[in-house]
Amino acid sequence: MLFQVGKIKEACEGCDGPMSKVTRDFIVKGAQVTLIDIEAGLEHFGRGVEKNVDVVLTDVDPTFESFSIAEKVVKLSKAMGIEKVWALLNKVQSKEMESIMTKELKKRNVKTIGLVHHDPKIVKAGLEGTALDKCEALEEVKQIVERLEKAI
Numbered sequence: 001m002l003f004q005v006g007k008i009k010e011a012c013e014g015c016d017g018p019m020s021k022v023t024r025d026f027i028v029k030g031a032q033v034t035l036i037d038i039e040a041g042l043e044h045f046g047r048g049v050e051k052n053v054d055v056v057l058t059d060v061d062p063t064f065e066s067f068s069i070a071e072k073v074v075k076l077s078k079a080m081g082i083e084k085v086w087a088l089l090n091k092v093q094s095k096e097m098e099s100i101m102t103k104e105l106k107k108r109n110v111k112t113i114g115l116v117h118h119d120p121k122i123v124k125a126g127l128e129g130t131a132l133d134k135c136e137a138l139e140e141v142k143q144i145v146e147r148l149e150k151a152i
Contacts, residue, residue, distance in 0.1 A: 042072055050077060055084040055152060057113070061091050062101055071108035084151065088144060089115035113151070114144035 050056055058073045060066045070087050077085040087110045092098045098115060105112060121135040132138060 042069065042076065050080055050082060053082060055086070055148065056082055057148070058085070058087050059090050060087045060101065060105065060110075060112075062089075062093070062097055064104075067101075067104045067108060067110075070105060070110045074108070074110050086111050086113035086151075088113060091118045092116065093118045113147050114140065116140045116144075 056073060056077045058070050060070045074085050087105055089098065089101050089112055092101065092115045102112060116137050117140065119135050119137040122132060122137055125132045
């Protein structure tokens with residue numbers, strides 16, 4: 001089952017705040033996995049969307065701003081009592097870039113769980129609106145999922 005909120009479909013629909021509150025309080029009992037894909041930024045922390053989650057995974061692009069946001073995600077998550085917070089390095093183009101990203105995140109006490117290299121196949125699929133075929137990035141994501149499963 002997919003639970004989707006906060007997607008504006010028509011003009012003048014109003015604020016997505018009430019939908020975020022539903023997401024915050026939505027709990028499925030038992031051995032279930034619920035994934036919440038939240039818009040970029042930090043506003044959802046103000047609404048407490050992460051209140052009932054076990055893990056926060058933040059996507060970090062190779063930019064200084066993204067490092068700063070990741071640091072805030074960790075601080076806000078910890079303030080909410082969430083201890084399992086990891087960064088996923090995204091769009092990594094070289095070993096040097098990976099090293100810089102890892103160093104910058106470590107300075108900010110942001111733990112990483114894996115990386116996805118920049119992959120032209122992802123860009124092409126995104127441009128065409130098509131499903132992603134086999135590529136290096138898919139294999140990297142599989143490894144990250146395995147690490148998450150072990151960590152949880």
